[in-house]
Amino acid sequence: MKRRRGSPPEPGCLEAWTTESRALVDHWRGRRAARCSGPGGAAAREARRQREGFGDLLLRMRGLPAALPALPLELTVLYNSLLFTVGTSDSAIKAEAEGIRQGLLRVLEACGACGQDLSTEELWQKVLQEVTVEELQGPLHRLGALQAAWWLAASRLGSTAGLFRLLSNAEDLGRARCSKGENELLSLLKAWRVPAEGASLPLVQSTEDLKEVLCTTAAFLQGLQELEAGNFPTALSLLQEAAGGFCSKRVLAQIYTCLGCCAQRMSKPQTALQHLKRALQVDFQCLPALSHVAAVYQELGETEAELQALALLYQALEKNPPAAASSSPRFLIRTELLVHTPILSSLLRCHHPSEVKYLLAQRCLQEGRVADAVEHYLDFLSLLQEGLQQQVPLDGGSALPRIPEVFLEAASALEQAGRHQDAITVCEEVISRTTDLVPRILRVEERLQQSECSSPGEGLSQKKESLRCLAWRAAGYLHQGWAWAMLGERKEAVTQFSRCLGDLLRVQLCGPGVGPAENNLLPEVEVLQKIRLLSLIGRGAQFLELGRHKEALLDFQHGLQISPGDPAAAPYLVWALWNLDRKQEAAAHWQKFSQSPRGEDGQGGRPVPLYLASCLEQAAFPGSQDLAGSIRDYLGTS
Numbered sequence: 001m002k003r004r005r006g007s008p009p010e011p012g013c014l015e016a017w018t019t020e021s022r023a024l025v026d027h028w029r030g031r032r033a034a035r036c037s038g039p040g041g042a043a044a045r046e047a048r049r050q051r052e053g054f055g056d057l058l059l060r061m062r063g064l065p066a067a068l069p070a071l072p073l074e075l076t077v078l079y080n081s082l083l084f085t086v087g088t089s090d091s092a093i094k095a096e097a098e099g100i101r102q103g104l105l106r107v108l109e110a111c112g113a114c115g116q117d118l119s120t121e122e123l124w125q126k127v128l129q130e131v132t133v134e135e136l137q138g139p140l141h142r143l144g145a146l147q148a149a150w151w152l153a154a155s156r157l158g159s160t161a162g163l164f165r166l167l168s169n170a171e172d173l174g175r176a177r178c179s180k181g182e183n184e185l186l187s188l189l190k191a192w193r194v195p196a197e198g199a200s201l202p203l204v205q206s207t208e209d210l211k212e213v214l215c216t217t218a219a220f221l222q223g224l225q226e227l228e229a230g231n232f233p234t235a236l237s238l239l240q241e242a243a244g245g246f247c248s249k250r251v252l253a254q255i256y257t258c259l260g261c262c263a264q265r266m267s268k269p270q271t272a273l274q275h276l277k278r279a280l281q282v283d284f285q286c287l288p289a290l291s292h293v294a295a296v297y298q299e300l301g302e303t304e305a306e307l308q309a310l311a312l313l314y315q316a317l318e319k320n321p322p323a324a325a326s327s328s329p330r331f332l333i334r335t336e337l338l339v340h341t342p343i344l345s346s347l348l349r350c351h352h353p354s355e356v357k358y359l360l361a362q363r364c365l366q367e368g369r370v371a372d373a374v375e376h377y378l379d380f381l382s383l384l385q386e387g388l389q390q391q392v393p394l395d396g397g398s399a400l401p402r403i404p405e406v407f408l409e410a411a412s413a414l415e416q417a418g419r420h421q422d423a424i425t426v427c428e429e430v431i432s433r434t435t436d437l438v439p440r441i442l443r444v445e446e447r448l449q450q451s452e453c454s455s456p457g458e459g460l461s462q463k464k465e466s467l468r469c470l471a472w473r474a475a476g477y478l479h480q481g482w483a484w485a486m487l488g489e490r491k492e493a494v495t496q497f498s499r500c501l502g503d504l505l506r507v508q509l510c511g512p513g514v515g516p517a518e519n520n521l522l523p524e525v526e527v528l529q530k531i532r533l534l535s536l537i538g539r540g541a542q543f544l545e546l547g548r549h550k551e552a553l554l555d556f557q558h559g560l561q562i563s564p565g566d567p568a569a570a571p572y573l574v575w576a577l578w579n580l581d582r583k584q585e586a587a588a589h590w591q592k593f594s595q596s597p598r599g600e601d602g603q604g605g606r607p608v609p610l611y612l613a614s615c616l617e618q619a620a621f622p623g624s625q626d627l628a629g630s631i632r633d634y635l636g637t638s
Helices: 011-035 040-062 068-087 094-110 120-130 134-153 157-167 170-176 184-191 207-229 232-243 249-265 269-282 287-300 303-319 342-347 353-366 370-385 403-416 420-437 450-454 458-486 490-504 523-545 549-562 569-579 583-595 610-619 624-637
Strands: 442-445 507-510
Touching: 011 040, 011 068, 040 068, 068 094, 068 134, 094 120, 094 134, 120 134, 120 157, 134 157, 134 207, 157 184, 157 207, 184 207, 207 232, 207 249, 207 342, 232 249, 249 269, 249 287, 249 342, 269 287, 287 303, 287 353, 303 353, 353 370, 353 403, 353 610, 370 403, 403 420, 403 458, 403 610, 420 458, 442 458, 458 490, 458 523, 458 610, 490 523, 507 523, 523 549, 523 569, 523 610, 549 569, 569 583, 569 624, 583 624
Parallel strands: 442 507
Antiparallel strands: none
16 A cells, blocks of 8 residues: 655654653553552542543644654554543443544555545454555554454454454464364454564553453353353353453452353252352452352252351341442453443342342241241331332342232231231231222233233233232232131121122123133233132131031132132032031032142142232141041941
8 A cells, every 4th residue: 555645743743742652651550550459539530630641642643644654653542542541431432432443544544545434344454454564563453452342342243353363364363263162253362463562652551461351351251142042051161261361350250150150050050059159259249149149059949058148148238238340440441341241230230138138038938937037028128118119129120029019928927927916917008008009990801812912012011000909909808817817806807808809899801711721811810810719718718617608608619610629619618518418419529629630729820929828828728637537437328
């Protein structure tokens, strides 16, 4: 390529620029060494001053026409300036990629060519293939490494690989040839020969260090991509490559956390625990690793270890809430600035202390540790009084369910602990807060049409929300009914069960059938049907205790219409018939129910919400063996 004719800057001017550039680099190195263990804020302010110094110098250099003698220095100043721009922003800013583009255009301008209409990839190809000036090769390679950092931050791995093919000579490409199973991008990066750093053109971060950061970043990013795609062996290999790379302890702990999650998905829980514990050894503030440890212990069924991990996580979050990453780094371009992917954010999401407190309560309740569950739920409810809703987003990214469900779970724990009056009080809070949210009449399609299954409309979403509010309110009455029953207040229990059933009459279902076995039954409708069944059983049971056997029989018959063959309602129906001296009919029903297959919950549908678990236990018929013995004796006599 022909050189552009133009007057180079005066030798004195070029020398002054070189001296100024060297002074800026020396000043930064000295300040960095002095403050590497000092407060991050001071180092960050110093970095911003250096960025402004290099930016001002670059503007003055670009005020003159591009000339080949000055370009090595100009590209080096651009390199240093962009390093400070990225390093002080805690992110790879897309807009700064324009600075590299302008530098390449200045190179073409000095050589009498142009490339304004070219894409960035085409511009790099033109410059590296046509500009053969020896003095520009080193600065261009350094600028290429920065461009690779930009593209890696944008997950443009193909563009990055293409750039390093251009930056590599034939010998480098020969070393980079990878056999089957090797990673091409990593092979190209490792084979790339870093240009020597000249004493006259000092750098604030060496290209060798930048190369190491790029290798670690490329392995980390590709490992995350393979993990997300479900290619776990490949992901494991790439993440192990990243763990052996050049990064801070903070990033290394993140990589080990990802390795643990990958091993867990490969059904290797013990290996997962090794990686997660290694993450905590490297950086004890990597609390997401502790959260994953608890999840692995849950998978292994080691409840004690799981709860200990959650308790440690809660204590750590209370004492040291997650802080923002320090902006006083030893290196300006770092792996943590280049790796920002949704899957990494998901794996490293920091829980709010209250989320962990809820998880402790939930797991204790699920495992039957009622006293501990009550303690944790009451702690959590006190946090709600302090305005937790404003601290934690209650959406899909949070471990917390909807607040009324938490109240109902707390009521369930209180009931199981024998604190029935407290359970009644907690449920009253749910009932009072949802009263205004439940419409008087709610008409809904019982089952989703195929199109609604994939993309429910706004109207359906609103109806589903109304159904959820109705379910919470009805569940509050249901819990109160069982609580009054346990207190021996049969008539008050009947009143609460009747209020629950009256609430459910607000829903008018449209569409064929009432059985819940079809897959496209609205989940909210299925929950309401389960609440109705449990309430009918509860009220029927109280009628039996009050000697009102006919009314009890009607409730059990209605319950079995909702859930045919339900293992809770069926023996109650038999018992009611037996007490009405309809023993032959009772025996026939018993034989029928004994021979019919049962789902896990009596109806083979979705698992019931946790807040209904205690009601399921209370609805179980208490005298099945005695009843079975009486019927066998009756059948034998007959």
